[in-house]
Amino acid sequence: MTMTKFDTPAYQGEKDFQNQPDKLKEQFLASWSNYVNYCTINSQMGNPWTSLYDHPRSWYYDPLVTPVIPASSNTVPIQWTAFPNRINHYFQGLFSHTFGEDATDKLHELADIGPDAFSQKYNITLDVPANPCDPNNTQTKSFGPKGPRGWQDEYCEWSVTRDENGNITAVDFTHENPEYWFHLWRVSPDLVLSLYQEILSQPNIKLEDLYLYDANNNPVIVRETGKPAYNPINKWNSGSATTGLSGGAIHLTSPPNSLGAEIYLGLLPLF
Structure with a gap:
């Protein structure tokens, strides 16, 4: 049998939308599945233009197209070291x-x-x-990559809270890809705001804090929605130090830490 859709990681979408209208949840889940499918197809294609022997990647299948039943003979444990x-x-x-x-x-x-x-x-x-x-x-x-947490590039980023003496009082870890939050924002910016407030225990976070601004400090408007764009490195998801005024680790921000890169790298030819 073939899969009918790609679920969100750990079914997080079902949890995040449990108190939201069903229409919004279904819109989000469909959008997410379509995007993951796009990343899968792109990774199957590989890069025939600049990488030798990288096309086609015939050893990888799309579970929305190819029937498969996971078994001990065709699965292996995932081994991953989170430290950069x-x-x-x-x-x-x-x-x-x-x-x-x-x-x-x-x-x-x-x-x-x-x-x-x-x-x-x-x-x-x-x-x-x-x-x-x-x-x-x-x-x-x-040494890079550049960015507020660019060096934390093994799909795990963190932000540290310290007291007045420099002692660590809390560490927020995240391995959520940024695309999940872009899709959330597209469906419901208010839900993104409430999740920020809950996850970081910062009820003073405002929706405007999460906007992407241009050089003149005006919100960048998405033509498709007519609403302000989301800034993935807003002040509440930026850097590796958390204070009461900024900082935090909601989702990944290092340039290599994207869902597309995760899927693409997972399909690199083993030569």
């Missing part, structure tokens, strides 16, 4: 030489506060190869 492994890859040796026994703690601190703050605090340059696939290329570039 590129930090270990690029800086473990450097930090062992520079910080000695504190190297592991410093790697964790880098993942926490980010390369800019870490470089300034310890007066250290965090450059990486410009082309890691070419060992003869000696050019370097700043």
